[in-house]
């Protein structure tokens with residue numbers, strides 16, 4: 001009984017971790033979850049022919065659960081992970097000149113937004129651009145094809161076919177030469193590469209960079 005009352009008291013005065021659901025003194029994510037995240041350190045850069053992608057953490061364990069929670073209702077986590085990728089971005093020595101940077105999210109299909117109520121990449125990209133005072137738009141490109149969820153496809157070829165021609169560039173007065181695309185995870189890179197190809201087909205000469213919370217090891 002004492003334990004139960006103590007937990008109720010704690011719940012009243014503390015928040016609940018958005019990843020493990022335990023009572024936490026931290027705002028959104030408890031210290032136990034936070035300490036279990038694995039940063040990618042020296043393997044944070046992945047270079048594709050279409051773009052270079054920077055990823056802060058390793059997509060497994062608690063961080064994987066946190067990203068899954070972000071995608072399935074706990075949209076407040078966008079604020080937490082937004083802060084983490086800002087700190088990570090600030091630590092990257094070779095990043096491009098911030099004065100000429102346009103921030104865009106990887107767009108979701110409108111049916112997915114309707115199901116989920118939001119697009120997690122939009123929330124992340126908005127938080128990132130607002131805090132760092134970068135120009136932001138979600139009007140440059142749209143997702144016109146309702147693709148299968150990439151994590152349901154094991155093989156790289158299936159992922160490439162699934163995402164092919166999924167995006168369409170909209171009429172946009174593009175002044176910036178450097179575009180930073182923000183997404184939650186990088187796995188095979190198929191989505192970011194297809195998005196980058198679609199933009200480059202319309203706007204030659206733009207430099208594209210990717211930034212994700214985490215990346216897996218499927219390349």
Ligand SMILES: [Zn+2]
Pocket residue numbers: 017018019020021022029030031032033034
């Ligand atoms: Zn936790």
